[in-house]
Amino acid sequence: MTTQESEAPVTGQPVGGTLRGVGVSAWFGARKVLEGVDIDMRAGVVTALIGPSGCGKSTFLRILNRMHELVPIATLGGSVLLDGDDIYGTALPITEVRRRIGMVFQKPNPFPAMTIGDNVMAGLRLTGRKTANREQLIEESLRRAGLWNEVRNRLGAPAGGLSGGQQQRLCIARSLAVRPDVLLMDEPCSALDPTSTRRIEETILELKDQLTIVIVTHNMQQAQRVSEHCAFFLAAEDEPGRVVEQGETEHIFGSPEDPRTADYVNGRFG
Numbered sequence: 001m002t003t004q005e006s007e008a009p010v011t012g013q014p015v016g017g018t019l020r021g022v023g024v025s026a027w028f029g030a031r032k033v034l035e036g037v038d039i040d041m042r043a044g045v046v047t048a049l050i051g052p053s054g055c056g057k058s059t060f061l062r063i064l065n066r067m068h069e070l071v072p073i074a075t076l077g078g079s080v081l082l083d084g085d086d087i088y089g090t091a092l093p094i095t096e097v098r099r100r101i102g103m104v105f106q107k108p109n110p111f112p113a114m115t116i117g118d119n120v121m122a123g124l125r126l127t128g129r130k131t132a133n134r135e136q137l138i139e140e141s142l143r144r145a146g147l148w149n150e151v152r153n154r155l156g157a158p159a160g161g162l163s164g165g166q167q168q169r170l171c172i173a174r175s176l177a178v179r180p181d182v183l184l185m186d187e188p189c190s191a192l193d194p195t196s197t198r199r200i201e202e203t204i205l206e207l208k209d210q211l212t213i214v215i216v217t218h219n220m221q222q223a224q225r226v227s228e229h230c231a232f233f234l235a236a237e238d239e240p241g242r243v244v245e246q247g248e249t250e251h252i253f254g255s256p257e258d259p260r261t262a263d264y265v266n267g268r269f270g
């Protein structure tokens with residue numbers, strides 16, 4: 001199917017979708033790794049998922065755009081609602097789910113031999129949609145990802161020539177080009193130096209009023225710098241991961257209610 005790209009607003013009021021995980025559980029084979037997770041990820045608010053390694057943060061994130069099911073032995077329970085529609089139900093085709101809920105990974109993954117401009121358009125091409133104005137969409141997406149000024153004179157150069165941080169912003173631009181409602185980010189800065197990390201954080205702050213952002217991070221300072229809502233995941237030994245505590249980021253870091261949260265955010269474990 002081919003449709004014309006519509007012009008969505010890129011500034012002003014939040015235009016993201018509200019994503020709600022309801023009683024989300026997950027298994028790999030017989031092993032349960034996530035138990036009953038309820039999180040509301042609201043439009044215009046950055047939600048951070050924090051917790052020690054192996055407690056199920058990435059699994060939860062991958063459930064949010066139907067990537068979990070790509071692992072053959074993976075199953076899940078509960079539901080995920082995007083603006084009230086179950087993303088695992090019949091109301092939303094999977095292609096629409098993946099278009100509306102984009103993902104940026106830990107390691108930047110542009111197509112290195114492809115030009116910078118073509119990389120921006122790559123996600124859109126996969127959806128089978130066309131745009132009436134390619135140049136305009138490339139510029140808009142790169143501007144939103146905070147990369148335009150650095151690459152505007154070399155859109156025809158291979159993406160492999162960009163620095164790691166620039167490549168990650170290119171991946172953000174590629175996600176933005178399909179105009180998602182939600183952007184999931186799985187430790188997007190863990191492979192980057194501090195300057196590139198700062199630049200991505202600035203980009204997140206610039207984007208947060210335009211779409212819903214959910215970020216997994218091990219960096220406690222980063223969670224405090226970019227998020228307003230924070231969920232702390234923890235898995236006791238041989239137990240599935242659960243959300244121990246969630247709420248306003250300021251509260252989770254400033255006056256957490258659960259001693260385990262206090263220990264984690266103060267660096268006493270994990």
Ligand SMILES: Nc1ncnc2c1ncn2[C@@H]1O[C@H](COP(=O)(O)OP(=O)(O)OP(=O)(O)O)[C@@H](O)[C@H]1O
Binds near residue numbers: 028
């Ligand atoms: N493809 C898989 N097959 C089997 N088990 C898996 C798979 N992916 C993850 N797991 C297991 O699920 C549990 C949760 O993993 P997950 O990657 O979601 O945790 P995490 O909190 O994101 O960890 P990290 O912070 O290290 O990325 C872990 O015990 C992990 O070993």
